[in-house]
Amino acid sequence: MEELNLKALLADESFINYCKGYPAHDVAKWENWLQDRPQYRKEVEEQKRIVQALAYHVTVTTAEDNYLRLKERIAKKNKKLDTGFRISSWLKIAASILLICSISYLIFRQSFLFKPDNSTQSLVIPGEDKALLTLADGSTISLDEVAVGTLALEGGVRVEKTKSGQLIYSVSESESNNKSASNTIATPKGGQYRLTLPDGSKAWLNAASSLHYPIHFENNERRVKMTGEVYFEIAKMEKRQHGRMERIPFYVETAHQEIQVLGTHFNVNSYPDEPGIVTTLLEGSVRVTSSLNGESILLRPGQQSFLDKHFVVGDADVEQQVAWTAGDFVFKSESLAGILRKVSRWYDVDIVCPPHLGKLKFDGIVSRSQPLTAIMDMVEITGKAKLKLIERRIIVTD
Incomplete structure (x- = not known):
């Protein structure tokens, strides 16, 4: 059985999109790839399910640190990864906690948790x-x-x-x-x-x-x-x-x-x-x-x-402190009130947040190019608070 080139997997945005289920052209790309290689479908689907689970269950703070270290190592090598990467069992992937965390963090940054839906919630675009x-x-x-x-x-x-x-x-x-x-x-x-x-x-x-x-x-x-x-x-x-x-x-x-x-x-x-x-x-x-x-x-x-x-x-x-110059929000044990002040300025929205909820602490990284719902979902997935967007106002409740 061929083995997985994990670095190529982490670098391949189309695979992450395939795990997310959108956009359609990336999903079609991987489905076509599997049609030509049906012997790998079971393993790819297994990896897809585990990657999806990791996006929800791995701590963002740990993933952030590991992702940054991994990113530095990859950058030093400065190699263009082979797109024809190989497939192996998930056990070899699971053996490395560092890489597991990195996968979940990459998915987090690529808005895995923030798939657009057809709800009536307003879409507020970034600055x-x-x-x-x-x-x-x-x-x-x-x-x-x-x-x-x-x-x-x-x-x-x-x-x-x-x-x-x-x-x-x-x-x-x-x-x-x-x-x-x-x-x-x-x-x-x-x-x-x-x-x-x-x-x-x-x-x-x-x-x-x-x-x-x-x-x-x-x-x-x-x-x-x-x-x-x-x-x-x-x-x-x-x-x-x-x-x-x-x-x-x-x-x-x-x-x-x-x-x-x-x-x-x-x-x-x-x-x-x-x-x-x-x-x-x-x-x-x-x-x-x-x-x-x-x-x-x-x-x-x-x-x-x-x-x-x-x-x-x-x-x-x-x-x-300077993450904003690189196009990111970086939160490390930051109060919800502090996070929402940054959100208010960048997305040009008003905030309604009770003082006791404003004291809650959060960790995470979100690209400033993401829509406002990315940060709202980052907060809500912790179960600590609920955020509702009405026109250009975020209302925070228990």
Whole structure:
């Protein structure tokens, strides 16, 4: 009997779709494959049933960890898997708990639990790349509605929209007669956007966020203001000072804190409806100062600060904090209230949740490209709470 190439199975989206039962063309593909190889039908159907069961019964948290490790190993090999994979008994698959968990996690990510039905529940689609750009003269541009190319030329700076949907600033003149001009980019609920600032720094805006910045940075410092959540990759800039080269610092201002950066990657979550401001450092170093009491702390890579009335510094779960930039929701012992705040911003829906249910904790990973029902089902399958979607409002009950 031929043996199963399990890596190919995990990588074959059409097989996962076959287990889900949709779309029809993938189901037909595997049925045709089995018609040509009827001797394998019993084993394939057995594997299909076990895969379906695993999707419901394996803990998502364990699967998440194992899937990420498996994904890293596969990525390192960087091989294109043979599509003509071989079949074997399920016992060899079941012998590896790691791979079992990985299968269930992959199915979870591919919406196995979220098969569309014909119910009357409203379908709320996920957010997308959209934002409003306000120029120095007060005019506005809806970035999701304009064509690719140059959008504006102001103060010696060209503003362009790329084919990939990003906004890029580039200096087109050495001199400008209005170096104090500034722009603002703002995403609505259900929106996100990426841009490259005039100094080459990059910023990713999450839903319901904004970034205010000059189109020409000063020679001694670079300063921007933000609301909501923004991930930054700051370009290093230097100037000659007292006969030596010195870095030009970059400052990020929020409502209650200021971050001083010399060149680094970090994420700032400063939504007003969150318990506090969370600053997570991935690379480099930043100094975070509270505008409430002047308290100041220095973060190292892998650390994060939480600011309410005072700073609390600790180790960060970096993957969880920046998962949104990779298109995922990652929940690790997160309160239902916190999950629903993220859901509200990304799907542009209202939430009605009793305080006692908002304290429930959940684990899981869901792609931000999934419809809203994906997260609702993730919560409901635990049996801890019921979620009902009425138009654009989620109502949570016992």
